[in-house]
Amino acid sequence: MKLIKLGDVTTKIGSGATPRGGANVYQPEGTAFIRSQNVLDNRMRLDELARIDDQAASALRGVTVEAGDVLLNITGDSIARCCLIEERVLPARVSQHVAIIRTTTAMDSRYLQRVLVNPPMKNYLLATSDGGTRNALTKAMISTLEVPCPPIAEQRAIAEVLGALDDKIVANECAVGIGEKLVRALFDRAARNGSRERIDKVASLITRGVTPKYVESDGMTVLNQKCVRGQRVELSPARMMMPLESRRERILRRNDVLVNSTGFGTLGRAARWTRSDLEVTVDSHITIVRFDDKLTEPACAGVGLLELQSQIEALAEGSTGQTELRRDLLGALELRLAPPAMQAELGRQLRQFDDLALALRTENDRLAATRDELLPPLMSGKIRVSDAEKTVEAVV
Template identity: 30%
Template sequence: MGEVTTLGTLADEGVLELGDGYRTKRTELGDEGFRILRVADMEDWAVHADGPDHVREEYRRAIGPKLSEPGDVLLSTKGTVGRVAIYPEGLEQVVYSPQMCYFRVRPGNGLHPRYLAYWFKSSAFGRQRSDRSASTDMAPYISLRDLRSIELSLPPLRTQRAIAEVLGALDDKIAANERAIAAGRSLAKAEFEQFSRSVGSERMSLSDLAARGSLAFGDGYRTKKSELAESGYAIVRAADVKGAKLTFPDGGNCVSTDYASRIGAKTIQPGDLVMTTKGTVGRVAVVPSQVDLAVYSPQCCYFRVEDASGLDWGYFAGWFLSDDPQRQIEPLMHKSDMAPYVNLKDVGSVSIPVPDIATQQEIGAVQRQLLGQAHALVNENAALAYTRDQLLPLLMSGRISVNSINGGSPE
């Protein structure tokens, strides 16, 4: 399709800058400063700058170019290798972790940054990545040295731009929907807090709600190595709960369906509310109406309304997505050498205001409507992403042209 070069050559020629993340020392951490962006804060085409760890601003000079810039192309290189995103405008400046690499394209040098991002999802890159990927006892990875040796064929800039515009139009619509989803969630949160302040009511702990049969909650399934299989129940981990959404893993280990009876209630069900309880504690999501076969990991806790006569689902969801649970969870967190966490007893001690059921239903009806609108946009985004992912390999390989998509003759 064009001139063959390598990422290393492009860097040496000044077309782009590439590097890995900053290796933060424990003494450099602080409560404020530059937030550390880890692979868990990144999914394909989306970045969530909400992690808990910061490098103090006094270390800006030491961090150097490993601070984010809008338009940086990001590639996860350790753990889940191959996630791709573009750092967006308007997001706070963060420091990249060593689990990812950044590619900073310099303008006017024949490389379109969005084209490069899409190329990282092509089979041409995927094959080379697989050939070069290594593995440790901890996780698979690809080194910066190996990335520099990756070859790519660059078509003319006008072709790069045309491909980026076609695929980018789909991503721009997805981004617009994401903004609408975020605005809807902010409205839902404001509506709930306004209602709850106006009615006032006694509070009940989640354990007490469970004891009276209104609510069920529990942690995830502790999978044994012997129970793993190539297909079956996908394992949803804390990293799959981001931006108030639940993403289902694509590939990786599953729990065999032979163990369905052992898994029991820990299977994911439509309408569940989910909270992360280890690592980045307190991320929340609502499970949509259409779900894959999946099971919660021990890093997550699920909540399930059991008796609608005592607890309205919409009301509970509105409270769950408000700031109140997070405020109560934060002082309960325990620290370990590995990661902060809360246990099931801590979760059960969290309390919720419980007005009469008629009031709950009034508040809950508004929450249901707003959540329904958000889920409709989530479904639309899934369809848009599917279209993009089908077009991407065809365009990048040259099997179809932009002209043929726009109604012209295939090249």
């Protein structure tokens, strides 16, 4: 297959900048400011998307993101993560840790993004960026990358067959997001006529997790603070540890609430654990809150606790970088509860949504695995697009 230097099929390769004033100029509304944590492979993470005002955006107009741009992380632990800009995010600017790659008509940007996340290219980028004290990808490195450049029709066909899987993933995520909004609305309506109770008055357990002894395989899953974000639990950053021989109460149960309890920027993040099919625990940087089902409906109380996330963040004690959340302060917070007569039905509705959300996310894992399996042979020419289409049709 024909190889071409990336600089020959792009009109822009360049990183962004930090707005004057840094994080102090972030606003609730305004132009999106994309940072490295917003760029994942094949998708964007929008729950921590910063915003800047018109003045800051104008000062950064040289790093304006356009529809179809490829975003590539170029520094730090997330280096070489790559996705396409989502048009719903526009207008947008990027930080100095993210490069904008804008293609000519000779290169389909959707296809290029797949090239950059293809394992052989990903491994090359990671090896190239290893600079000792600080990993970095420079404009020169990116410009001189040799990338496969088949006819534009073939590029589009590859992009579209893989894109069909991503479209289904996005549709499922949208369904989960709508369900989460419905859950909050149902709880809010019920809790208006309810009561307030201290967390420690309706909880049977408020405790930190364990100090894990990590293993490479044949262990027990242990969650860390990276697993708790956007009021969801993500298993991908989890590790394996020696199975628990004691402290079995720290094995998670359905409807436990996990609260990040150390560190600046992560402390206070909370999420409900909604599974019962896995044996999982958490490390000592996370607090487990388990509600007593004799005193309250645990799923309902869990949603009530999630409402308190900003209050929990304000409870941090200690210096920057060493902040801690005390269990007694967490337990003293008051949460809203639905009236007892409404809790059973509300809890049933919440669990029904939890089951649906789990099914959709499980399907997304399967779709993503299919996409990742198809990518290398499509890029190498080992399979034809028509063969990939049959595989996609079977799972979408």
